[in-house]
Amino acid sequence: MDILLYILIFIMGTVFGSFFTLAVYRIPKRQDITHTHSYCPNCNHKLGFLDLIPVFSYIFLLGKCRYCKEKIRPRYFILETLSGLTFVIVAYLMNISAYNLKPILLAEGAFMALYLCFVFIMAGIDAENRKIEKSISMYGVLLSIAYIIYLCVVEKESIYRYVIYLAFYAIILILDTVTLKKYAKNSYVHGVILTVLTMVIFTGEYVMINTIIMTALVVAIDLLMHKIENIRKRVRREKKDYGENIDYGFVLGVSNILNLIFVLAWYKFFV
């Protein structure tokens, strides 16, 4: 039974993954994410149902467009598979099982799936455009509020734990509205802070501390590499390279998921 359930969760993860890649591509271009049909970027042929099954279409079509035989970039296949695997691993570590389908566990699982949506799309858009999309930040804020209401009403958690994060949300959203009026642009830093707040509400303080340490390490290594590169260039009397700014949203997203998996595994196997 569990095998069937996990196959189902994997397929769900790949469908979400296929939605993530679409959202990452279309949201920054302000394109519709629900109605417009997908086209082959090479021959512009409208893609049918059989071309759009995540992971499996790629395998059965041998990585080629059915109409013009042009190679399809494997990144969609890789991202969909990764998303499916993440869903399976997290569900397994949350002890979701066909023999243990309690409503509370299902609700937690559903919130986790919606949270993974937030992280994947936020990180993907940041990696592609170095931008924390405001609509995605707002999705995270609203999802967190729904989750807090659920935790307090159904699981009888105390609201006091979350008051401080809600207050931070309010402060950042007000600051961001002011910045938007002044510079006609949403601030990247505000987007990063909203992301961190959503992450701490969903994955807890402990995972968040680890996430921030891991992110800081990546940033430090990146800085160091640029320093070394610059010293080498100075020796060769080449122009200095100041380096691109690091995509904080992307690095935070990846380390948050890794640390979430690590901490859940720790609790499952050692506690």
Ligand SMILES: [Zn+2]
């Ligand atoms: Zn084609």
